[in-house]
Amino acid sequence: MSTPSNAIPIFNPRTGERDGEIVPPSAAEITQIARDLRAGQVAWEALGLDGRIAAMRRWADAIEANAAQISAAEMRDTGRKRVAHEVPFIVAGSIRGWCARAPKVVERAYFEGTSTVMPSVSYRTQLVPYPLVGIISPWNHPFLLSMLDAVPALIAGCALLVKPSEVTPRFVEPVTETIATVPELAAVLRYIVGDGGTGQALIEQVDALCFTGSVPTGRKVAEACARRFIPSFLELGGKDAVVVTGSADIQQAAAAVLKGAVSNTGQMCFATERAYVAREIYAPFVEELKAQASAIALSYPDMSQGHLGPYILARQADIVDAQLQEAVDAGATIEIGGQSQTLGGGRFMPATVVTGVDHSMRLMRDETFGPVIPVMPYDSVDEAVALANDSEFGLSGAVIAGDADEAEHIAERLNAGAISIQDTSLTLYIMGDVEKTSFGISGLGGSRMGPNAMLRFFRKKALIRR
Ligand code: NAD
Numbered sequence: 442m443s444t445p446s447n448a449i450p451i452f453n454p455r456t457g458e459r460d461g462e463i464v465p466p467s468a469a470e471i472t473q474i475a476r477d478l479r480a481g482q483v484a485w486e487a488l489g490l491d492g493r494i495a496a497m498r499r500w501a502d503a504i505e506a507n508a509a510q511i512s513a514a515e516m517r518d519t520g521r522k523r524v525a526h527e528v529p530f531i532v533a534g535s536i537r538g539w540c541a542r543a544p545k546v547v548e549r550a551y552f553e554g555t556s557t558v559m560p561s562v563s564y565r566t567q568l569v570p571y572p573l574v575g576i577i578s579p580w581n582h583p584f585l586l587s588m589l590d591a592v593p594a595l596i597a598g599c600a601l602l603v604k605p606s607e608v609t610p611r612f613v614e615p616v617t618e619t620i621a622t623v624p625e626l627a628a629v630l631r632y633i634v635g636d637g638g639t640g641q642a643l644i645e646q647v648d649a650l651c652f653t654g655s656v657p658t659g660r661k662v663a664e665a666c667a668r669r670f671i672p673s674f675l676e677l678g679g680k681d682a683v684v685v686t687g688s689a690d691i692q693q694a695a696a697a698v699l700k701g702a703v704s705n706t707g708q709m710c711f712a713t714e715r716a717y718v719a720r721e722i723y724a725p726f727v728e729e730l731k732a733q734a735s736a737i738a739l740s741y742p743d744m745s746q747g748h749l750g751p752y753i754l755a756r757q758a759d760i761v762d763a764q765l766q767e768a769v770d771a772g773a774t775i776e777i778g779g780q781s782q783t784l785g786g787g788r789f790m791p792a793t794v795v796t797g798v799d800h801s802m803r804l805m806r807d808e809t810f811g812p813v814i815p816v817m818p819y820d821s822v823d824e825a826v827a828l829a830n831d832s833e834f835g836l837s838g839a840v841i842a843g844d845a846d847e848a849e850h851i852a853e854r855l856n857a858g859a860i861s862i863q864d865t866s867l868t869l870y871i872m873g874d875v876e877k878t879s880f881g882i883s884g885l886g887g888s889r890m891g892p893n894a895m896l897r898f899f900r901k902k903a904l905i906r907r
Contacts, residue, residue, distance in 0.1 A: 449607050449636055454520035454751045455743075457786030463610050465635030468642045474631055475573060475602060475646035481628030482572045482600035488625060490547060493596055494540045496625045501533040501540075503619035508533075510615035515583055518609035520787060521705060521750035522740060532588050538873045539895070543596045546892045550901070563906045568899040570598035575647035577640045577662065579654045580606035580753055581708040581810075584616060589872070590651035590674065591630070593895035600629035604643050606654075607636040608754050641665060649898065650674070651889070653710075655808075656882050663885070674886035674897060676879065678808040679710050679836030682829035683865055684851055685726065686822070687719035688843025695729040697841055701865025703737060703792045703812040706750050708757070711837045713865045714809050716816045717825045723818040727796060730816065731777045734792035741784050749812060751787035758788035761811030765795070768804040768815070773797045778813070800831055808834070822851060830856045835880025839865040856880050 444462065451461035466474070485493065504511065508529035515528060553565035574594045578587040587605045595601055605613065613632045620627050633639060637658070644650055644665045652662045653676040666673035683701065685694045701713030718726045738747030752758040758781040765780060778793025790812055798805055798815040805815060819825040829838060837859040842848035845863050852860035858877040861867035868877070868890075876891035878884075887897055 449634075451518070451608075451610065452755070453517065453787075454753050454755075455785065455787045457755065457783070457788070461611065463607060463634040465607075465639045466633050468645075471602075471633065471639070471642045471646060474633065478600040478602060478629055478631060479572055482570075482598070485595075485600060485625060485629040486570060486598040490544060490596070490598075492625075493598065494543060496623050497536050497540055497592070497596060500619065500623045500626055501536040503622045504529050504533045504536070504616075507615055507619045510618075511584060511612055514611040514615050515609070516744070518583060518611045519580075519750070519753050520744075521753075522744040528582070528584050532585060532592075535588065535873065536592050539592050539596050542873065542892050543593070543895060546895050550896050550899070561907065565904050567902040567904055568597075568896075569902050570594075570899055571648040572600060573647045574599040574601055574898060575643045575650045576601060576603040577643065577650065577652045577654065578603070578605045580608035581705065581710070583609040584612045586653050587632070589653070590889055590894070594651070594898040595626070595630065597895055597898040599649075599898050601631070602643055602647060603630070603632045604635060604640055605632065607634065607639075610634045637661075644669070644671075647671065652676070659885075672886060672897075674889065676710070676884050676889055677836075677882060678810075678834060679712070679883050680714050680806070680808055680832050680834040681711055681836060681838050681857070681865075682715045682717060682832070682855070683713050683839040683841065684819075684822075684825045684829055684855075685716060685718045685722070686825075686840075686842040686847060686851070687721040688847065689719075689722065689841045690843075691722055691726050691729050694841040695726060695733050697839070697863075697865045698814060699730060699733050699737070699792065701839065701861075702814040703734075703749060704866065706752060706790065707761075707812040708753060708810050709866070711859075711866055711868050712810070713814065713839060715805055715829070715832075716814055717819050717828050718816055719825070720818040720820055723816075727776060727794065727816055730794050730814070734777050734794050737792045739784070739789050739791060741787070741789055749789065749792060751784075751789050752781065752811070755788050757810055758790065761790065761809055761813060764802075764804045764807065764809055765793070765813065768795060768798055768802045771802055773802065773804070773815070781811075800828070806832070826851065826854045830854075833881050834883045836883035837861070837866075837868050837877075839867075841865075858883070 556562040839861040876888040
């Protein structure tokens with residue numbers, strides 16, 4: 442059979458080989474899928490909260506039963522190990538978490554009473570779900586990021602049209618098998634594969650949109666949503682800073698900074714991308730960072746080896762290489778690590794520590810998305826706070842000090858939505874628990890985290906009686 446002209450190739454990040462392709466649906470097909478989902482949503486909403494929760498619990502069971510297949514597909518798309526094994530369980534856990542908290546969230550959002558200015562007038566709230574919500578998600582955590590917003594939206598009573606990244610679409614097939622085991626859900630949850638063109642066609646069909654991805658694409662998506670006057674909930678990039686004070690335990694701080702910087706080969710929105718370290722410990726801290734970085738082996742030639750997997754997207758390696766080269770040309774020093782290497786066809790990069798950096802460099806300003814940690818000394822806490830806050834981004838950050846109270850005082854002064862104290866990247870553990878607003882260009886449209894995230898998927902209607 443010949444390859445359709447609109448087929449999009451898929452590459453294996455470990456070998457660089459083109460080993461698959463996806464064929465996006467046409468605009469007419471997307472329109473029909475959206476119509477079917479809208480039709481299905483009527484029965485889904487009529488099921489009521491308890492009925493939807495029961496269906497979602499069955500889906501969580503199906504995901505766990507199919508975890509090996511979902512993980513295998515994701516590992517092939519991302520070239521990474523470990524984290525991928527856990528993903529189906531994190532998603533199933535998130536479903537169960539939302540099933541447990543949803544009734545309380547809905548109850549708390551309900552108001553009834555009498556008017557304070559006209560006591561003969563009474564009112565009550567009706568929560569009306571958006572019939573069809575769209576999700577557009579990135580490649581760094583394919584299944585997880587396609588589902589973070591989808592789960593509360595489904596429980597709220599919305600139908601969902603999901604378009605994950607064209608770079609990592611293989612998980613869609615085993616996940617679709619799990620959806621098919623819950624017929625009520627299958628009528629309201631559809632994945633489609635495709636690139637930005639498919640994303641734009643999706644936006645034309647939905648009543649609200651959740652987007653996770655880069656700032657430039659987020660801008661295009663927000664514009665398209667604004668033209669249609671539909672809400673867009675945007676979760677975008679980051680340039681997380683960590684402040685390490687002079688009283689910090691050097692070994693522990695270096696371990697936390699390195700973990701934040703290189704986990705998932707730095708391809709995380711809340712990766713630690715800048716370190717500001719008190720001058721009195723700067724030299725030994727850099728030495729410790731180098732020693733620990735040198736112990737992190739590449740996950741090569743196969744997944745059983747090492748820790749640091751390949752770049753998921755070869756183009757990302759070029760972006761990071763260019764930032765590094767520019768920094769070196771402007772006077773920075775690579776203390777350990779360096780440019781990406783092509784091994785067995787995949788693009789790998791060792792854990793890389795850079796000094797001699799300043800804020801004129803893109804390495805300190807733009808999102809890097811690679812296993813690189815530039816380190817800069819500071820002379821006062823005020824200076825450290827000013828440097829950390831000197832960024833357009835404001836996703837999250839971290840502070841490590843001799844004691845947690847000292848760290849927390851500094852954390853209160855940082856302009857970002859979630860600050861990890863005495864560690865990095867702790868956001869991961871509080872997803873369902875507490876709200877967080879992205880500062881600056883890191884996001885818009887309210888918090889995807891915390892119980893109230895579910896309320897974004899309702900229109901709030903007031904029924905007012907005389
Ligand atoms: P991207 O912006 O290139 O793509 C994201 C999604 O948008 C993909 O599905 C893509 O096909 C789609 N898309 C591309 N052009 C489009 C268009 N014109 N209209 C509609 N959709 C379009 O991002 P990426 O490279 O896949 O992911 C990496 C980025 O995601 C990083 O910036 C990272 O920080 C960010 N991210 C943010 C979070 C968060 O929670 N804040 C989480 C993970 C990743």
